[in-house]
Amino acid sequence: MSWNLKKFDELTNTELYNLLKERTFVFVVEQNCPYLEVDGKDPFSYHLFKEDNGEIIAYLRILPAGVSYQEVSIGRVFVKKEYRGQGHAEELLSKGLEFIQKELNETAVKIQAQDYLRKFYGAFGFKPISETYLEDDIPHVDMLLQK
Template sequence: MQWIMKTFQELTNEELYGILKVRVDVFVVEQKCAYPEIDNYDQFSLHYFLKIDNEIAAYARILPKGTKYKEEASIGRVLVVEKYRHKGYARELLNQIITFVREEWKEQRIKIQAQQYLKSFYASFGFHAVSVGYIEDGIPHIDMNWICR
């Protein structure tokens, strides 16, 4: 089991392919949602993922302030592959990313677009809703912010 963080330029072809595959498997196939998965943010993101037995088990991308949002860093494409769910990897992933953004980037705010059914999960990390619910790509979402206290 190994947690890995890389820029887009540092990813190997195999790693990039694996990341795109698990993102499509979860967000497009599993959630039955056709949307533009390749969105031109990957090139500016840090890619944080867990490999278990040479498979990507969990993943998220971290976007610096000034990319997706002008004033906040952002976390997106958060996932755990189905066979690795309910083992605490999502919680570990978010804890490590929040710590990284706060300590390494010295950012005090993170903004996310959360799927609405995960609102309480993100709230458990200190995120709070800053929008009413809305539909994006056919799925209920809510904007949430985390502010360092």
């Protein structure tokens, strides 16, 4: 298994295809949530993913400040269903936050988290900054990490 962190234009066609396929499966099919998953922000983002024999098993994208929010943001976080509960999510988020702090020199990270993941993100220091609200019929909460 290997980790990769790439800008959009560094992704191979196969990597991009696999990322979009897995994201669509998790966020549209698995969550039964029809929405435009390809939102135009990928070309401005960093893509962090873990592969196992060419299969993407964990992923998140890092959106620089000004793309979604005034702060840097993390989004589209997933671990493929059959790999969940094995520590990949914690490792994924740790690597993403390390890159943001050490390489981008950013101290604030804003996310739009599904409400049931409030405790998970809280363990990394994220604090809720909004009430729970519905986004595509799924309860969400805005959270902020400040170092």
